[in-house]
Amino acid sequence: MLRRxxxxxxxxxxxxxxxxxxxxxxxxxxxxxxxxSLLVQSPGRIYLYWNFASDPFATLRKAFGAxxxxxxxxxxxxxxxxxxxxxxxxxxxxxxxxxxVRPGKSYRAAVGLMAPGRPFLKLxxxxxxxxxxxxxxxxxxxxxxxxxPAIDFARALNESGFTQAAIQVGLEAADAAAGPASIAxxxxxxxxxxxxxxxxxELRTLLAALAAGADVALLRLTLSPRLIEILDKLLATLxxxxxxxxxxxxxxxxxxxxxxxxxxLGPVWSASDVHFxxxxxxxxxxxxxxxxxxxxSSHTNLKR
Amino acid sequence: xxxxxxSLVLHAHLPFVRHPEYPEFLEEDWLYEAITExxxxxxxVFSNLQQSGAAPRLxxxxxxxxxxxxxxxxxxxxxxxxxxxxxxxxxKEIDRTAREAPEFSPSAHMYYDSLREAYQFWNExxxxxxxxxxxxxxxxxxxxxxxxxxxxxxxxxMSNIEAQRAQIEIAVANYHKHFGRxxxxxxxxxxxxxPGIEHLLAASGIEYFIADSHAILYGxxxxxxxxxxxxxxxxxxxxxxxxxxxxxxxxxxISGYPGDSVYREFYRDLGWDAPYEYLLPHLHKDGxxxxxxxxxxxVTSRTAALHEKGPYDPHxxxxxxxxxxxxxxxxxxxxxxxxxxxxGGRPPLTVAPYDAELYGHWWFEGPQFLDFLFRKLHWDQxxxxxxxxxxxxxxxxxxxxxxxxxxxWGDEGYYKVWLNEGTAWMYPHQHDAEARLTALANAYPEAPxxxxxxxxxxxxxxxxxxxxxxxxxxIYQGTTVEYAARxxxxxxxxxxxxxxxxxxGQINEERLTEIEARDNIxxxxxxxxxxxx
Numbered sequence: 001m002l003r004r005x006x007x008x009x010x011x012x013x014x015x016x017x018x019x020x021x022x023x024x025x026x027x028x029x030x031x032x033x034x035x036x037s038l039l040v041q042s043p044g045r046i047y048l049y050w051n052f053a054s055d056p057f058a059t060l061r062k063a064f065g066a067x068x069x070x071x072x073x074x075x076x077x078x079x080x081x082x083x084x085x086x087x088x089x090x091x092x093x094x095x096x097x098x099x100x101v102r103p104g105k106s107y108r109a110a111v112g113l114m115a116p117g118r119p120f121l122k123l124x125x126x127x128x129x130x131x132x133x134x135x136x137x138x139x140x141x142x143x144x145x146x147x148x149p150a151i152d153f154a155r156a157l158n159e160s161g162f163t164q165a166a167i168q169v170g171l172e173a174a175d176a177a178a179g180p181a182s183i184a185x186x187x188x189x190x191x192x193x194x195x196x197x198x199x200x201x202e203l204r205t206l207l208a209a210l211a212a213g214a215d216v217a218l219l220r221l222t223l224s225p226r227l228i229e230i231l232d233k234l235l236a237t238l239x240x241x242x243x244x245x246x247x248x249x250x251x252x253x254x255x256x257x258x259x260x261x262x263x264x265l266g267p268v269w270s271a272s273d274v275h276f277x278x279x280x281x282x283x284x285x286x287x288x289x290x291x292x293x294x295x296x297s298s299h300t301n302l303k304r
Numbered sequence: 305x306x307x308x309x310x311s312l313v314l315h316a317h318l319p320f321v322r323h324p325e326y327p328e329f330l331e332e333d334w335l336y337e338a339i340t341e342x343x344x345x346x347x348x349v350f351s352n353l354q355q356s357g358a359a360p361r362l363x364x365x366x367x368x369x370x371x372x373x374x375x376x377x378x379x380x381x382x383x384x385x386x387x388x389x390x391x392x393x394x395x396k397e398i399d400r401t402a403r404e405a406p407e408f409s410p411s412a413h414m415y416y417d418s419l420r421e422a423y424q425f426w427n428e429x430x431x432x433x434x435x436x437x438x439x440x441x442x443x444x445x446x447x448x449x450x451x452x453x454x455x456x457x458x459x460x461x462m463s464n465i466e467a468q469r470a471q472i473e474i475a476v477a478n479y480h481k482h483f484g485r486x487x488x489x490x491x492x493x494x495x496x497x498x499p500g501i502e503h504l505l506a507a508s509g510i511e512y513f514i515a516d517s518h519a520i521l522y523g524x525x526x527x528x529x530x531x532x533x534x535x536x537x538x539x540x541x542x543x544x545x546x547x548x549x550x551x552x553x554x555x556x557x558i559s560g561y562p563g564d565s566v567y568r569e570f571y572r573d574l575g576w577d578a579p580y581e582y583l584l585p586h587l588h589k590d591g592x593x594x595x596x597x598x599x600x601x602x603v604t605s606r607t608a609a610l611h612e613k614g615p616y617d618p619h620x621x622x623x624x625x626x627x628x629x630x631x632x633x634x635x636x637x638x639x640x641x642x643x644x645x646x647x648g649g650r651p652p653l654t655v656a657p658y659d660a661e662l663y664g665h666w667w668f669e670g671p672q673f674l675d676f677l678f679r680k681l682h683w684d685q686x687x688x689x690x691x692x693x694x695x696x697x698x699x700x701x702x703x704x705x706x707x708x709x710x711x712x713w714g715d716e717g718y719y720k721v722w723l724n725e726g727t728a729w730m731y732p733h734q735h736d737a738e739a740r741l742t743a744l745a746n747a748y749p750e751a752p753x754x755x756x757x758x759x760x761x762x763x764x765x766x767x768x769x770x771x772x773x774x775x776x777x778x779i780y781q782g783t784t785v786e787y788a789a790r791x792x793x794x795x796x797x798x799x800x801x802x803x804x805x806x807x808x809g810q811i812n813e814e815r816l817t818e819i820e821a822r823d824n825i826x827x828x829x830x831x832x833x834x835x836x837x
Binding site: 095136142148153 | 551
């Protein structure tokens, strides 16, 4: 049991052993154990690191001799939902890799060796990493007490400053009101062909993101190849302001740039760098009440 | 029945900073400043509210590292030295400002009076035991205290369930020690949630946790009441999520209250303004200028440079705090009205989590704001009622079942602050230590000797201290990068020294004793928490 009843004062002389505690040395570069880990950073990015207990090329050289020189360290990422695999060569000096991925998906990574014309030699396989969602669930509660119609949920999202999600769910409400799911394709003023339910959902996310002013380069990283095609068609024919006007007219919203008091630039105080949703635009509609009123300042005289 | 409910949740946490190997240490000042500017004022405000009949009924996390530091005799003695030094300086300031800068005299008197009152409150009323102050508030029914991760470790980035579980179990045990009961709720460190964590919480008897907005808004199925009612995970643990509107009103750099022109300016401080020779007796032995907490200027405007800031008037600022409390309450009433309509008549709950250190340290008038707010909530209206999350769970309201979405309250809403190009290097070391400690705990269901038991426990302490999410946060923010990185490295190194000793069967007693004396958090800890189950 530690003694906690008296303060510890520092002795004038510090032994060699204790002096070692004060030395700030680098930590080991290699832990001499096989380890691989796949970590989620964000819905669009995951991180892989690995460690080999021993040099894999030493084993390779014993097995293949000079042919071992053709091999390179490689990482393979598998999308467990679609089965899609992609393989990248890794730097011979690095033991980590960043992947751009898509939200709401499960992935597994492997580290191995590859050579031209040869199969990938898997050496280490990671645990499964699941990327978070960046949009609301497509499912409403089926119980009477907790079911929420899409238009009401859009309003609740807007109340919380999740404007992009509110537009997306508003589009869904419009779909439901108009009939077959394919109606959603009419909001995109390009020929999108037949879309699956998942692709329609992705299209709504895309339209909402564009209307809310999302970064196109970042948006592109989250889309399936089919939706990237649609995105490129949209960008060729419309800008964000035109799209907002079209969507607003169709949905009965006004999607306008937010005024200064509602643009959140992050916290002014405190150690935490707290997340605020992007709120560059605000939605107004008859069914959506006005937002908060400004705080009193030197120029107001609020009496209570 | 009220139109709506309001639940303030304060998160009081500092990383465990304690350096007995030095006579004084700059980073320990974080604790001393927070005691003077945040914890004592909040205890005082909440006590007075309770005594006046206006119980605040809020939730407050007092994190395990903070509890341990507040209860530490060395840090207690150093705090006494810190505040006595400030009182002495503030007494000199009364004379100096009267002679040289009368526009600062009201503030000088304010600091002298408030520091002496704080000292007396701490020394006599609380018996130098700040944790006791919080405990008494809970026992009197004024507030609900919740726990946090043992060392504020970022759970989703830990490599094994044993490490995650240990953060929760050790925190709950520490809570029992300080508060004499089971915690009902937990502030997940950084509000970082991933599906599955709720099982660890339930196993430790936790009834609810605090999360960020999109944990619920993006959860499955869609939340009927948005963030304005809790949800329950399928295993029964409830989730309360942050309301963005109330966050913005306090935290936004554009429209938030603390940026008001009459409030005290944080970045003008006597420690930088006064003549050096005058200050020298009151600085640390290194003679470096630093923030002292005696500040004489007001914000003046968002665009005013520091040298353009006007003098601070405590009386005008106090009145503004009252105005803002009234405004905040008015907005809650308005919000409750239209949300109730949206929710088919069900009274909405607005959950407002903040760092406790916002109130008093960063926003000097923050405790006054809270005092006015809770008085107004209690005496001036009945539309909105202040409750704690535990009160809500006790009310019998039906709660929707949902699987929340992975999230955090950090920048961009996920895990980027803690895992990025500047901090990724930490995880191989942390994960190796996690795996190794689990293996050691499994290998030693009983320690073969008392010395080995001490070594195993201390290894667990070093891992816990390395896991503190504060280090990665400070590196990402670019604030105290060198200190944070050194702390992480030193705990990993100490862990490795101890683990090597344990595995070899040869414990270096001198080194073990010294490490125990320095990193003495959680004396009640038992390494077997890390055993696989």
